[in-house]
Amino acid sequence: MDKARKKHPLVDAERPNLLEDTFPYVLPPLIRFSKSPVVEYIDGQAVEFDVAGVKDRDIVITDTTFRDGQQARPPYTIDQMVHIYDQLARLGGPNGVIRQTEFFLYTKNDRETLDRCRALGHKYPECTGWIRAVKGDFRLVKEAGLKETGMLTSCSDYHVFQKLRFRSRAECIDSYCEVVDAALEAGVRPRCHLEDITRADIDGFVLPFVDRLMEMSSQAPEDQSVKIRLCDTLGYGVCYPGVELPRSVPKLIYKLNRECGVPSERLEWHGHNDFHRVHANASTAWLYGCGAANATLFGFGERTGNPPLESAIIEYISLKGDTCGIDTLAISDLADYMRSIGLPIPDNYPFAGRAFNTTRAGIHADGLRRDEQIYNIFDTALLLGRPPRVAITDKSGTDGVVHWVNEFFGLKGDDRINKIRLHKLARWVIDQYEEHGRLTTISDEELEVKTKELLPDYWEKYKAVK
Amino acid sequence: MATVEERVKAVTARVLKVDPKQIKPEHSFTVDLGASSVQSVELVASFEEEFGIEMEEDAALSVQNVGDAVGFIANVCREQGVDIEE
Numbered sequence: 001m002d003k004a005r006k007k008h009p010l011v012d013a014e015r016p017n018l019l020e021d022t023f024p025y026v027l028p029p030l031i032r033f034s035k036s037p038v039v040e041y042i043d044g045q046a047v048e049f050d051v052a053g054v055k056d057r058d059i060v061i062t063d064t065t066f067r068d069g070q071q072a073r074p075p076y077t078i079d080q081m082v083h084i085y086d087q088l089a090r091l092g093g094p095n096g097v098i099r100q101t102e103f104f105l106y107t108k109n110d111r112e113t114l115d116r117c118r119a120l121g122h123k124y125p126e127c128t129g130w131i132r133a134v135k136g137d138f139r140l141v142k143e144a145g146l147k148e149t150g151m152l153t154s155c156s157d158y159h160v161f162q163k164l165r166f167r168s169r170a171e172c173i174d175s176y177c178e179v180v181d182a183a184l185e186a187g188v189r190p191r192c193h194l195e196d197i198t199r200a201d202i203d204g205f206v207l208p209f210v211d212r213l214m215e216m217s218s219q220a221p222e223d224q225s226v227k228i229r230l231c232d233t234l235g236y237g238v239c240y241p242g243v244e245l246p247r248s249v250p251k252l253i254y255k256l257n258r259e260c261g262v263p264s265e266r267l268e269w270h271g272h273n274d275f276h277r278v279h280a281n282a283s284t285a286w287l288y289g290c291g292a293a294n295a296t297l298f299g300f301g302e303r304t305g306n307p308p309l310e311s312a313i314i315e316y317i318s319l320k321g322d323t324c325g326i327d328t329l330a331i332s333d334l335a336d337y338m339r340s341i342g343l344p345i346p347d348n349y350p351f352a353g354r355a356f357n358t359t360r361a362g363i364h365a366d367g368l369r370r371d372e373q374i375y376n377i378f379d380t381a382l383l384l385g386r387p388p389r390v391a392i393t394d395k396s397g398t399d400g401v402v403h404w405v406n407e408f409f410g411l412k413g414d415d416r417i418n419k420i421r422l423h424k425l426a427r428w429v430i431d432q433y434e435e436h437g438r439l440t441t442i443s444d445e446e447l448e449v450k451t452k453e454l455l456p457d458y459w460e461k462y463k464a465v466k
Numbered sequence: 467m468a469t470v471e472e473r474v475k476a477v478t479a480r481v482l483k484v485d486p487k488q489i490k491p492e493h494s495f496t497v498d499l500g501a502s503s504v505q506s507v508e509l510v511a512s513f514e515e516e517f518g519i520e521m522e523e524d525a526a527l528s529v530q531n532v533g534d535a536v537g538f539i540a541n542v543c544r545e546q547g548v549d550i551e552e
Binding site for chain 1: 503504
């Protein structure tokens with residue numbers, strides 16, 4: 001073993017230091033950065049990134065629940081989309097943290113949905129379109145009265161040659177630029193979706209194309225200048241420092257932001273979750289200079305899905321240190337709504353699954369009994385309307401039963417019933433497994449029945465109140 | 467009236483299903499007599515019922531062996547004015 005290089009004396013204390021500057025509990029844990037800039041070596045040069053500055057930069061979430069999110073499921077009905085849009089407006093709040101959402105424009109239903117969403121009168125999320133990069137499609141955008149539309153401008157050679165069958169890259173760029181021109185002429189802001197950018201030739205294709213888009217933008221009014229969406233179509237993006245292009249998220253953003261000069265507010269990251277990197281990559285994009293992170297509710301999207309919008313919301317608060325008008329309770333309402341219309345959300349899914357803050361371990365239940373902050377990520381009752389819970393199994397122990405009963409009766413502090421008073425119910429639970437060989441979790445309904453039977457006095461006292 | 471020790475042993479034997487003659491003051495409820503987590507709670511509840519007392523949960527559950535339980539319960543009985551044979 002190497003000799004220790006630095007001694008670390010114990011800082012003894014008789015009172016706990018709960019690090020509340022970082023873990024305020026009434027908010028998600030804050031992401032705090034040291035004062036030093038982050039350094040990434042790009043083309044042999046050390047480049048500094050002011051990631052701490054994200055707290056004061058205008059970053060936003062954009063939504064694609066109705067576009068990418070709908071490519072992975074049967075279509076939503078118009079009523080369902082209008083309801084979801086209404087809740088997105090509530091969730092993102094009046095400051096437009098959820099700044100935009102995009103709609104297909106091709107069918108009668110697409111257009112009716114858009115009209116009804118806009119009729120709700122919400123300032124945010126702004127409604128934008130999504131079309132193929134075909135000149136004729138601008139008629140749809142114009143007819144819908146939209147100011148901005150996304151268009152697919154695929155940029156890896158897998159797409160340029162293998163899918164789109166262009167004879168050369170130059171021909172491909174000319175074709176894309178014709179459509180961008182048409183958009184600008186029509187007074188519509190084009191948002192170029194650089195599909196498959198994490199598998200593209202960045203120096204040989206992407207940067208020359210973006211240079212040309214920037215040149216075209218310089219002739220257009222500011223509110224029509226081209227936006228760029230970096231589409232990590234197959235989830236190849238990696239956020240670690242030191243990774244080479246085209247997979248490096250930091251380097252991609254650097255190249256577009258600082259070399260091509262695309263301002264942060266016109267850069268957007270769109271990820272996919274094929275390698276479980278989707279949320280970290282979207283957050284990294286924010287930190288390195290991307291203004292918008294594109295997301296879908298509960299990450300539902302093509303194949304493995306997109307950055308989960310509700311996670312982006314929690315990340316946003318963690319980075320900003322403030323809710324900024326966000327109504328986090330809408331996350332739980334949206335999850336309930338999605339379940340009610342048949343969208344499956346796994347029980348252990350963060351922030352929204354039925355059991356995301358449910359423990360099955362007796363030792364965790366004991367911790368919750370003593371102080372819920374020991375095993376709860378933040379005040380989930382306050383922010384999500386979801387107090388921490390205990391699922392009762394053979395691993396729950398007496399502490400699990402105690403937590404369940406007190407939550408069930410809504411008892412806090414000194415009013416909580418202690419384990420001595422609940423030993424009969426705890427015994428019944430243990431016997432289910434030890435005597436009767438049960439293998440499944442005991443449901444809330446079963447526990448209610450047994451609580452009434454074995455704790456009649458408490459039932460009388462507290463259920464009458466409830 | 468039986469002594470506190472006799473009554474503690476009788477309750478312990480009933481809850482843990484062991485022979486009362488085998489129980490010694492130095493026996494640990496968990497290590498020697500095999501009390502599980504829920505049985506420890508049942509023991510405390512049964513002692514409360516046997517002696518007509520209420521014990522503080524954490525303090526009662528921290529008692530490790532039979533002899534200490536006898537002393538602990540005798541103290542609680544005295545504090546709560548319950549007659550016992552010592």
